[in-house]
Each structure stands twice: as structure tokens, then as C-alpha cells.
Amino acid sequence: MIPSKAGREYIASGVSALRQSPGPLALIAGVAALVAAMLAAFRVNTTTRFPYPSLIIADSSMTVISTMVERGDLWGATAKVGSSYRFDKPAGLMALRRFSVLVLRRGLQEDDPYERCYVTSALAAAGDRDEIAQLVRIFKGTGMPGLKMAVADGLGDLGDADAVEALGRLYSWTGPSYQRIVVNGVAEAHDPGAIELLSRILTVSDRATRLTAERGLGQLGNRRAVRILRRFLTAAQDPLERATVAYSLLRLGDSSAEEIVKPILRDRTDDEARALATVALGRARDPRVIALLREAMRDHNIDVQIGAAVALTHYADPAGVEYLKAAMRDEDSITRLHVAQLLDELDFRNAREVLMAAVASPDPELSLRGIRAIGLSGGAQDVEFLVSLADKTGDPMARAEVAWALGRIGGTGCVAPLIAMVSEPDHAVRYTAADALDRTALRLLQGELAGGA
Numbered sequence: 089m090i091p092s093k094a095g096r097e098y099i100a101s102g103v104s105a106l107r108q109s110p111g112p113l114a115l116i117a118g119v120a121a122l123v124a125a126m127l128a129a130f131r132v133n134t135t136t137r138f139p140y141p142s143l144i145i146a147d148s149s150m151t152v153i154s155t156m157v158e159r160g161d162l163w164g165a166t167a168k169v170g171s172s173y174r175f176d177k178p179a180g181l182m183a184l185r186r187f188s189v190l191v192l193r194r195g196l197q198e199d200d201p202y203e204r205c206y207v208t209s210a211l212a213a214a215g216d217r218d219e220i221a222q223l224v225r226i227f228k229g230t231g232m233p234g235l236k237m238a239v240a241d242g243l244g245d246l247g248d249a250d251a252v253e254a255l256g257r258l259y260s261w262t263g264p265s266y267q268r269i270v271v272n273g274v275a276e277a278h279d280p281g282a283i284e285l286l287s288r289i290l291t292v293s294d295r296a297t298r299l300t301a302e303r304g305l306g307q308l309g310n311r312r313a314v315r316i317l318r319r320f321l322t323a324a325q326d327p328l329e330r331a332t333v334a335y336s337l338l339r340l341g342d343s344s345a346e347e348i349v350k351p352i353l354r355d356r357t358d359d360e361a362r363a364l365a366t367v368a369l370g371r372a373r374d375p376r377v378i379a380l381l382r383e384a385m386r387d388h389n390i391d392v393q394i395g396a397a398v399a400l401t402h403y404a405d406p407a408g409v410e411y412l413k414a415a416m417r418d419e420d421s422i423t424r425l426h427v428a429q430l431l432d433e434l435d436f437r438n439a440r441e442v443l444m445a446a447v448a449s450p451d452p453e454l455s456l457r458g459i460r461a462i463g464l465s466g467g468a469q470d471v472e473f474l475v476s477l478a479d480k481t482g483d484p485m486a487r488a489e490v491a492w493a494l495g496r497i498g499g500t501g502c503v504a505p506l507i508a509m510v511s512e513p514d515h516a517v518r519y520t521a522a523d524a525l526d527r528t529a530l531r532l533l534q535g536e537l538a539g540g541a
Contacts, residue, residue, distance in 0.1 A: 149173070150186055157190045162518070165191075166511040175503050181529045184503070188526035189214055191510055195519050201226075201235055203515050209242025210523035217250065224254050228261065233269075236262075240269050244276030252281040259285070268297050275304025282308055287316045299332050306336020314342050327352055327361035335364055338371035346372040353384060353392075363391035367433055370399030378403050385411060391426060398430045401439040412442045416449055424449075428457040436465035447477065456489050463493025471501040478505070484514040491517060495524020498531040 149172040156165035169187050173180035192214070195207030205226055212219035220243070227239040240258070243251040252274065259270045271289055274282050282304075289301040302320070305313040314337060321333045331352050337345035349365035349372075352358070366384050369377045377399075384396035385407065394415060400408030412434075415427050431446055431454075446458030459477070462470050471494065478490040491509050494502040506528060509521035 147183075150183060153187055154190055157187075157194055160194075162191065162511040166507050170504070170507055175500070175529075175532070178533060181533045184507075184529040185214070185526050185533075188510075188522045188529065191522040192519065192526070195515070195522075198515065200515070201230070201232070202238060203519065205235060205238045205242065206523075207519055209238075209245060210519065210526070212242065212246050212251070213523070214526050220246070220250050220254050224258065227258055233266070236266055237269050237272075240273030241276065242273075244273035247277035247279055247282075249279045249281055252277050252279045252285060256281075256285050259289070264294060264297075267292075267294075268300055271297055271300045271304065275300065275307050278308070280310060280312065283310055283313050283316065287313075290316070290320050295326070295329070299329060302329060302332040302336055306339040309340070311340050314340050318342070321348070327355070327358040328364065331361040331364040331368065335368035335371070338368050343372060343374070346374060346377070350377075350380070353380065359389040359392060362387075363389065363395045366392055366395030366399050367430065368399075369396075370402040370433065370435075373402075375403055378405060381405075382407060390423060394423075394426050394430060398433050401435040401442070404435075404438045409439055409442055412439070413445050416442075416445055416451070416454055421451070424451050424454055428454045431457045431461040432464060434461065434465075436461070452483075452485070455486060459486065459489040459493050463489075463496035466493070466497055468497065468499045468501055471497060471499060471505075475505045478509070484512075484517050487512070487514070488516040488520040491521040491524050495520075495527045498528040500532065502528050503532075 149168065153165050153168050153172075156162070156168065165187070169184070173183045175181055175184060189211065192207045192210050195203055196211075198204055198207075205223070208219045208222050208226070212223065223239045223242055227236050230236060240255065243255050243258075255270055255274050255277070259267055259274070262270060271286070274285055274289075286301045286304050286308075290298055292298060302317070305317055317333050317337050317340075321330065321337075324330050324333060331349055334345040334348040334352075338349075346369065349368045352361050353365040353369070355362070362384075366381060369381060381396045381400050381403075382405070385393050385400075387393050387396070393411070397408040397411040397415070401412075412427055415423055418424060428446070428451070431443065434442060436443070443458045443461050446454045447462070449455050449458070459474070462474065466474075474490050474493055474497075478487045481487060487509065491506060494506055503525070506521050506525040509517055510525060512518050512521070
């Protein structure tokens with residue numbers, strides 16, 4: 089899905105990690121998040137959907153814009169959009185959605201299969217139900233692991249009942265070596281049907297696939313999964329599986345899981361499980377664990393140290409922030425990678441300076457993951473920083489990540505910079521911005537409707 093050589097290396101590393109036994113930090117982070125900007129990782133949990141036919145062109149200005157897009161004059165098209173519509177009114181926001189879809193549909197003509205897969209996913213998110221079947225065909229028809237991963241992430245991003253049903257069919261159809269990729273996509277969904285699918289996967293023999301499902305049940309955010317996880321926990325003996333289930337339970341607000349992870353952390357026999365236990369304690373909302381986490385920051389295992397520092401940000405403990413800032417400057421690339429994988433786990437309010445340092449890092453993985461984390465947890469106050477960052481960098485991957493983050497924030501201040509990014513020659517930036525623009529317009533439309541109700 090990423091046209092650049094560097095982007096494809098990210099995909100290759102992500103697929104490799106998913107097909108192998110994942111470590112504790114990768115389990116939490118979700119390996120696919122390494123390329124979130126390109127893989128449509130913005131989930132839209134909506135109660136009001138605008139049917140796809142409503143995006144049919146209906147006015148003279150949009151007819152002109154359509155002609156410009158068809159002949160490849162995206163600069164002219166973006167200028168025309170900006171001058172023809174007001175984006176503080178529903179009619180202008182609908183026009184913005186029409187424009188976004190026009191650009192995305194142009195992407196279906198691209199030679200690169202990753203680009204076509206991306207825009208297919210984005211069009212499905214925009215409401216074109218036919219594209220779900222197309223994603224299934226792409227998955228079944230390709231021998232490229234990265235493309236299979238892109239499809240699973242695209243369906244997980246869409247996350248509704250139709251997408252979950254498609255992922256279920258792909259899970260049953262594909263072999264064990266790719267099932268974990270599908271499960272990772274299911275973990276991104278929001279439809280309740282994902283709970284049933286992941287609960288069935290808890291019974292498979294492959295440990296790494298079970299771990300992915302255990303993490304996914306917590307990631308879904310639906311408390312219906314609590315009973316399933318607790319039932320599984322009663323029979324689980326493996327320390328890493330117990331730590332993963334406890335982490336998911338704590339994410340879902342089940343504070344009793346705190347008593348499961350404490351003894352795992354104190355037991356010195358399984359460092360992978362202990363590292364995950366420290367991160368889980370950040371979700372416990374119990375200040376009594378601060379002393380235990382401070383002690384863990386002096387542990388012999390670097391992953392336990394990093395996990396404890398991340399957890400301490402949830403308790404506004406400056407020791408965690410200082411540790412992470414130092415770790416991001418470490419000469420060891422693996423240390424920096426493991427910090428990057430947990431940036432999404434930080435408490436944004438208490439660790440904002442950590443994310444700013446990550447974005448400014450010369451390490452591209454830290455920088456990209458920092459931008460992503462701001463998109464996930466930031467708000468309107470962060471738009472100016474992201475736009476300034478995009479203006480200063482010539483790296484198309486960073487600019488695409490900014491576009492993704494702006495789409496995730498989705499406020500009125502995101503509209504103008506995203507329109508401008510749609511006209512960029514780099515395809516990764518262009519289509520990510522078009523996708524983000526559509527999702528921003530949809531969110532603003534929902535706000536307009538709610539305000540007028």
C-alpha cells in the first residue's frame with residue numbers, strides 16, 4: 089500500500105512480526121500500527137451514516153471539479169473546492185465528501201496494488217459497500233503478505249458488521265500462517281460481532297494467534313468481553329497469556345485483574361509476561377502501584393523498565409517521563425523501537441513532552457509513532473503543531489502520517505490543510521489526505537446534525 093521503498097520495508101517488517109511469535113510490546117502496540125497512516129487505521133464509530141449514493145455529483149461547481157480530477161489537475165480542483173463551498177454548512181461538507189471520493193476513485197486506476205488496496209479500503213469506509221467484496225478478492229488473489237495485511241487492516245478499520253463478517257470468512261479460508269494477520273484486523277473492529285469471532289479464536293492451538301485475540305478483546309472496548317476473558321483466565325496457566333488477558337480486562341475497567349498482574353511482575357521467571365504486566369498496571373488506576381512500578385524501573389530487563397515508565401505516566405509521575413526521554417536518545421535502536429511501540433500507551437496529558445520529543449527524533453520510527461499517538465489522543469489544540477510539522481518536513485511518509493493524524497482529530501481546523509495535501513504529487517500523501525478529509529467531513533456533518541436536533 090505504501091509506494092515508497094521505505095514504506096514497503098515497514099510493511100514487510102510488520103508482516104514478519106505478525107507471522108512469528110509476537111513479543112509482549114508488539115502484542116500491546118499492534119504491529120500493523122507501524123504503517124497506520126497508509127493502512128486506513130482511523131476507525132469511524134458512527135450512528136449516523138450517509139448512504140454512498142448521496143455522494144453523487146449534483147451541482148455545476150462539482151461538475152467542474154470532477155472534470156479537473158479526471159484529467160489530473162488536482163491543484164486546480166482543490167483551489168476550486170476551497171473557493172466554491174463553505175465548510176461550516178452541511179451542503180459544503182457534503183461537497184467535501186464528494187470531492188474526496190472523486191480523488192479516491194481516481195486512485196483505483198493506479199498501477200501499484202498497494203495504492204489500489206488503500207483507496208478500496210477508503211471507499212468502503214466512505215460507504216461503498218461493493219468495495220468490501222473487492223477487498224476479499226484482493227486478499228484471496230494475492231500472494232503478497234503485505235497486501236494481505238493491508239486488506240485485513242482496511243476491513244478492521246471499517247469495523248462494521250459487514251467487515252467483520254468478511255474477516256471471519258477470510259480467517260476460515262486462509263491458512264495458519266496468515267490467520268494471525270486476519271485476527272489483528274478483527275481486533276481493530278468496533279462491531280459487537282468481533283467479540284464472538286475473537287472468542288472462538290481463543291480456542292485455537294496456536295499460542296501467538298490466541299495472544300492476538302486476547303489482546304484484541306480488550307482493544308474492542310466492549311465490556312461484553314469481560315465475561316469471556318475471565319472465563320478463559322480460569323484455565324490459562326501460561327504467564328504471558330495470563331498477563332495479556334489481565335491487560336485486556338484492565339482496559340475494559342475490570343480492576344480485579346490488578347491482582348493477577350502483580351504476582352506476574354514479581355515472579356522473575358518470564359520477562360515477557362513481566363513487561364506486559366507493568367504496562368497493564370498503568371491501566372489499573374490505583375496509585376498504590378506507583379512504588380511497585382518505580383521499583384520495576386530498576387529491573388534487569390529493559391522491556392520491564394520501559395513498561396514501568398510508560399505505566400507511571402498514568403499516575404503523573406515525572407520519573408516515567410524522564411526515563412522515556414532518555415531511552416529515546418539511547419544509541420541502541422532496539423531500545424528506541426520498544427519505546428516507539430508503546431507511545432500509544434502513554435497518558436497524553438502527562439506525557440505530552442515525551443511525544444513531542446518522539447516526533448522531533450531523527451529515528452523515523454519514533455517520529456512516525458509519535459505523530460500517530462498525537463492523532464489518537466490529541467485534539468484541536470494540536471492541529472497547528474501537526475500542520476507546522478508537515479510544512480517543515482520533506483519526508484512523504486511523515487506528511488502522510490500527519491494527514492492521517494489530522495483525519496483522526498477531525499476538527500474544523502483540519503479541513504484546509506487536508507484539502508491542500510490532496511493536491512500533493514506523492515500518492516501516499518494524496519490518498520491518505522483524501523481519506524482523512526472524507527472522515528473529517530463526516531464527523532463535522534454528524535456534529536451539525538446533532539447540533540440541529
